[in-house]
Amino acid sequence: MGAARKRTASGDALANLPFAFRQYDAATLRDVLRKMYLIRRFEEGAEDSYTRGLIHGTMHLSIGQEASAMGICMPLQPADQITSTHRGHGHCIAKGADVKRMFAEFFGKTTGYCKGRGGSMHIADVAGGNLGANGIVGGGIPIAVGAALSAKKMKTGKVVVSFFGDGANNEGAFHEALNMASVWKLPVIFVCENNGYGMSTSTERSTAVKNIADRAVAYSMPGVIVDGNNFSEVAEASHAAVERARAGEGPTLIESKTYRYRGHSKSDRNRYRTKEEIDDWMTNRDPILAFETELKEFGIIDDAGIEAIREDVKREIEEGIEFAKVSPSPDVRDVAQFVYTEEPA
Amino acid sequence: MGAARKRTASGDALANLPFAFRQYDAATLRDVLRKMYLIRRFEEGAEDSYTRGLIHGTMHLSIGQEASAMGICMPLQPADQITSTHRGHGHCIAKGADVKRMFAEFFGKTTGYCKGRGGSMHIADVAGGNLGANGIVGGGIPIAVGAALSAKKMKTGKVVVSFFGDGANNEGAFHEALNMASVWKLPVIFVCENNGYGMSTSTERSTAVKNIADRAVAYSMPGVIVDGNNFSEVAEASHAAVERARAGEGPTLIESKTYRYRGHSKSDRNRYRTKEEIDDWMTNRDPILAFETELKEFGIIDDAGIEAIREDVKREIEEGIEFAKVSPSPDVRDVAQFVYTEEPA
Amino acid sequence: MDATPRELSYAQAIQEAMALAMEADERVFLMGEDIGVYGGAFQVTGDLVERFGADRVMDTPISELGGAGVAVGAAMTGMRPIFEFQFSDFATLAMEQIVNQAAKMRYMLGGEVSVPVVMRFPAGSGTGAAAQHSQSLEAWLGHVPGLKVIQPATPHDAKGMLLAAIEDPDPVMIFEHKLLYKMKGPVPEGHYTVPIGKAEVRREGRDVTVVATSIMVHKALDAAETLAGEGIDVEVIDLKTVRPLDRQTIIESVRKTSRLVSVHESVKTLGIGAEISATIAESDAFDYLDAPIVRLGGAETPIPYNPELEKAVVPQVPDIVAAIRDLVSGRR
Amino acid sequence: MDATPRELSYAQAIQEAMALAMEADERVFLMGEDIGVYGGAFQVTGDLVERFGADRVMDTPISELGGAGVAVGAAMTGMRPIFEFQFSDFATLAMEQIVNQAAKMRYMLGGEVSVPVVMRFPAGSGTGAAAQHSQSLEAWLGHVPGLKVIQPATPHDAKGMLLAAIEDPDPVMIFEHKLLYKMKGPVPEGHYTVPIGKAEVRREGRDVTVVATSIMVHKALDAAETLAGEGIDVEVIDLKTVRPLDRQTIIESVRKTSRLVSVHESVKTLGIGAEISATIAESDAFDYLDAPIVRLGGAETPIPYNPELEKAVVPQVPDIVAAIRDLVSGRR
Numbered sequence A, B: 001m002g003a004a005r006k007r008t009a010s011g012d013a014l015a016n017l018p019f020a021f022r023q024y025d026a027a028t029l030r031d032v033l034r035k036m037y038l039i040r041r042f043e044e045g046a047e048d049s050y051t052r053g054l055i056h057g058t059m060h061l062s063i064g065q066e067a068s069a070m071g072i073c074m075p076l077q078p079a080d081q082i083t084s085t086h087r088g089h090g091h092c093i094a095k096g097a098d099v100k101r102m103f104a105e106f107f108g109k110t111t112g113y114c115k116g117r118g119g120s121m122h123i124a125d126v127a128g129g130n131l132g133a134n135g136i137v138g139g140g141i142p143i144a145v146g147a148a149l150s151a152k153k154m155k156t157g158k159v160v161v162s163f164f165g166d167g168a169n170n171e172g173a174f175h176e177a178l179n180m181a182s183v184w185k186l187p188v189i190f191v192c193e194n195n196g197y198g199m200s201t202s203t204e205r206s207t208a209v210k211n212i213a214d215r216a217v218a219y220s221m222p223g224v225i226v227d228g229n230n231f232s233e234v235a236e237a238s239h240a241a242v243e244r245a246r247a248g249e250g251p252t253l254i255e256s257k258t259y260r261y262r263g264h265s266k267s268d269r270n271r272y273r274t275k276e277e278i279d280d281w282m283t284n285r286d287p288i289l290a291f292e293t294e295l296k297e298f299g300i301i302d303d304a305g306i307e308a309i310r311e312d313v314k315r316e317i318e319e320g321i322e323f324a325k326v327s328p329s330p331d332v333r334d335v336a337q338f339v340y341t342e343e344p345a
Numbered sequence C, D: 001m002d003a004t005p006r007e008l009s010y011a012q013a014i015q016e017a018m019a020l021a022m023e024a025d026e027r028v029f030l031m032g033e034d035i036g037v038y039g040g041a042f043q044v045t046g047d048l049v050e051r052f053g054a055d056r057v058m059d060t061p062i063s064e065l066g067g068a069g070v071a072v073g074a075a076m077t078g079m080r081p082i083f084e085f086q087f088s089d090f091a092t093l094a095m096e097q098i099v100n101q102a103a104k105m106r107y108m109l110g111g112e113v114s115v116p117v118v119m120r121f122p123a124g125s126g127t128g129a130a131a132q133h134s135q136s137l138e139a140w141l142g143h144v145p146g147l148k149v150i151q152p153a154t155p156h157d158a159k160g161m162l163l164a165a166i167e168d169p170d171p172v173m174i175f176e177h178k179l180l181y182k183m184k185g186p187v188p189e190g191h192y193t194v195p196i197g198k199a200e201v202r203r204e205g206r207d208v209t210v211v212a213t214s215i216m217v218h219k220a221l222d223a224a225e226t227l228a229g230e231g232i233d234v235e236v237i238d239l240k241t242v243r244p245l246d247r248q249t250i251i252e253s254v255r256k257t258s259r260l261v262s263v264h265e266s267v268k269t270l271g272i273g274a275e276i277s278a279t280i281a282e283s284d285a286f287d288y289l290d291a292p293i294v295r296l297g298g299a300e301t302p303i304p305y306n307p308e309l310e311k312a313v314v315p316q317v318p319d320i321v322a323a324i325r326d327l328v329s330g331r332r
């Protein structure tokens, strides 16, 4: 993203608009919607491929959390970096990855981002600034701090975003990483996507504070709570945090409250939450629907425009799956490739 | 300790007295002074023995921190438990250990608390409720939470105190343990003895908050700051925390601000702090001196009484060292004893 | 006295052991991530929370180091916790408490405490979960005095060894191969134990000894079946325990067969196979050896995601067959 | 071209390597607890902070997991961090980042990143620091593909291998025995490297091969001296690298001597000695063996505090002498 230009409008009218509608021009906003669809359809496509046995292992879908991934990535430049989680498809796409190569990775193909070695849980796009999803809850947080340390040392001006879940906030890695980032005033933004549960365990049962952002005071950094299903709110918080980071003022903790529609992974019986709860979020708080409504309200898109985006996304997903299908599998004899940088002779 | 009885005095006069002088009778207060001397002289004796080559390895002296150990242990019953740290001699004595067996341990003898296997860094007194010092910074904190979980499950009414340093508060173990203790409302008191430095690293350079107690909000527990060199203040905070814990209301974090006179361990060049700083604490803020002054002020002891205590402590220390010297060393053939509970045949 | 033959899955057998222990002993309780209403990542605890309540089937926050430490502390003070890691890979977060505390506490304190904690580690590859969810790390813990480390290979042993572990006064680490969870086998009703530290000859044979661990026991038995058709008589030993190692059973077998192959899933270098080779190479059985000692183990790579690659990095039945065939025919 | 012979201590040699690397390459920097003004727990970084400033000699909070993770992240993004653990025992807190992240990141990401991080681990017993400050854990990391694991035994190699490690594109773990820090030896000035993955014959001999690691190299050489007086000619190999293991050098030596003893300080079971035995037992050199393969290693106990006990749990020169004597004389 990053290429946001201010809309032209009269000052007064602007002031009443939500942040995103002040900050981005219409084309950018339409592209945001497109990307949110791309994330959702990508995951639906992956889910479907999994059901058909084309993808093995497990996967963690972020359907319902698209606004959070998109909003956070808006102020990021291509060279900025993120670390992501097991639930990382949305982050990857929001940061600019190509769904073709993502599908190819899920299909275990050499054309995948990780050449078939990583799969969903390690989806990455290093060239595009995604240092990788992580199979270890909290594992990416110190790594993000390290990337931010590099940025500071090398004076690249980069900022780094570390995505993690509510469950991760009880890991020691969270504590240690946030403390160091603050002591060293590093350009890193900690984004806790609080979807209410770490697997089956609600934040109430696992976390001794009401809001994860309340823990920011323990690291003397701003703690910001946003409605993670409201793209504009998320983007606004991210812009502020990125500005702060780039100005050398140090890290921010953003808590983005959201919800995942699907089970935790492919083996979830969904016993820990009610159908009503899920339905409520899906019907009344869907991030894409809400954003669409706003876009229409502000005259940025109409139904035909939305339909066109949907069709376009559908085509991109189909092409991506096709690309993955026809891509070659790695040669089993190359299994030891990439263990070390210099391959043994 | 624990056997504190209220002094009898008129209500009004009492209200103006520091907590300890309201809470404890004269004999108890004199015994507190004696124990503070016992801690200091014990460590001086250990230091001297180390210099003479009678003790090997390393040791971490808590000279200057005696009021903190004593104050915290005052409300504890013998059956209550503590976990301690590498700087744990004071905790051990305050919890009721016999200096004979402590010296014997330092001398590596079979009569030592750990039968010569543990040394200073693992000094313990399990029967007396000290589950052990710990060589791992932060290592004892989750263990204390586990002991508190036992207390709650077995309904023993015990409380558990976990001592640790300011440096330990940046370990993941601290974060994880405090969170669990709070979520499960366990009878545990977290006592951070903040002596300003983790080895050479000041809290400013290592810790993103001003006071360690400020981190208590991240775990929704009370965070209390006390002058760790003021026995009465420490004891008051400990009484409140122990009451809270026994009442089933959950944990408290007490930050006891204090100072260590000696270097971190036996290999410290003391480059990270000034002589002036050390002198200031030693001359103007010594916990034993301050307590003595108060005792005299309130007519609880006179100079002769103090001298008698000192003599008595001196004798106890000398006897302890003698006991250690003449105790037998373990037989090398028994080196594998205690690896497992059931020794291999 | 044996109950009627009854089949349970490996996961059910573990669950039954935990239920029996909890019924018999109030001190026994379970801790772990999502072991309550979720039933555990592999449904091993299943519905136990409904039977025993959330106080005895405790969901922990995602805090492996702290959680393991709480279990250690509880074990030191009178309780008998069973701590489930969701994947054995996450033991990497808790090595401090396992290795510095649980394993050494009794020793450091001169025998004044015991640490009767049981830790369960779902381990191994084959589920498409890639490099951070597929490791076999039992060799690490096998290197640590103070711990006991077991790898039951059948539902029968999973139940019996877990019960033995719970009754053991010292810390016992159980590595459970995830692909075994659904495997069924006869499991007696009620209480029984299978001793920790005893290997078992699963199949007698004259020509070659195969020492296998965990899931490899089944692969080795399959290989032995195939080779029997070729006239090669394979003795298969199920190691069961990594520490303390039952060296005697292996030595006796090799004295008889004069040939030894070990097979495990964990990385070959510095894996259990190395210890088995070394045990024979330093023992009297050395003189009986007719051929080099062959090791099969995991490849020197992380576990890859792609399913074909994933299979390629751990020994499969044809690999075992080929290795034994070569060895017996003198091609090695 | 070699500089004039000059003696440095092992600690000074490491310090010099770090200083040279920092001078030559802006990306190199140091992280660790108390490595700045304190100079490191073992004075290895010494006064480097005065020369290079606190930005390049960074004191970290006491946060091993996070600190190691920061180093990994920095290494992935263009820097070349050298991370000092204060004691190797504290690696137990950081195994997650070392093993799941540093070791596997390149593989999991299909070669898209390298992780050129160096981690230094002061290891071993002999300082009276008891069970939690005296461990030798190199076998664990040697079991992990993706890592390189080295144990230089001399000041010369400490400098040369550390420089090689810093230049290596992959994560290199260095185990430094604390008792070696003060040992002096010739160290060339300026830049040179000693290759990772190459063992060295420190003493040639005909009768028996001793493969030793780290401090045991010196004990083995002492033992060889003693045995020379008895007419036993000992070949001593300094292993230097645990992963990747230089199997060829060992095999060649055993082909010549027909007898093998390994000696290391870490616990014997599942230690490096097991891998060395297994390497020979599965190789062609097996046929040259005239006697069982003997292993000397740490006792199956935590490290005790009492100094006599502490000495008893690791191999000492007389143990090595006796083991070799028995082996050569056929008493084993």
Ligand SMILES: Cc1ncc(C[n+]2csc(CCOP(=O)(O)OP(=O)(O)O)c2C)c(N)n1
Pocket (backbone or CB within 6 Å): A060, A086, A087, A135, A136, A137, A138, A164, A165, A166, A167, A168, A169, A195, A197, A198, A199, A264, C033, C062, C064, C086, C090, C093
């Ligand atoms: C260290 C570690 N512990 C446990 C797990 C198993 N696990 C994977 S995701 C997950 C829940 C994570 O919850 P949260 O951080 O809230 O992220 P969400 O799944 O809700 O996006 C758990 C327990 C893991 N992968 N890593």
Ligand SMILES: Cc1ncc(C[n+]2csc(CCOP(=O)(O)OP(=O)(O)O)c2C)c(N)n1
Pocket (backbone or CB within 6 Å): B060, B086, B087, B135, B136, B137, B138, B164, B165, B166, B167, B168, B169, B195, B197, B198, B199, B264, D033, D062, D064, D086, D090, D093
């Ligand atoms: C996990 C771990 N990291 C590092 C050390 C080395 N170390 C021992 S004590 C210490 C400083 C501890 O500081 P603090 O917690 O403030 O306690 P204090 O020494 O001031 O009493 C350090 C770094 C250790 N023992 N354990």
Ligand SMILES: [Mg+2]
Pocket (backbone or CB within 6 Å): A165, A166, A167, A193, A194, A195, A196, A197, A198, A199
């Ligand atoms: Mg969540």
Ligand SMILES: [Mg+2]
Pocket (backbone or CB within 6 Å): B165, B166, B167, B193, B194, B195, B196, B197, B198, B199
């Ligand atoms: Mg301190």
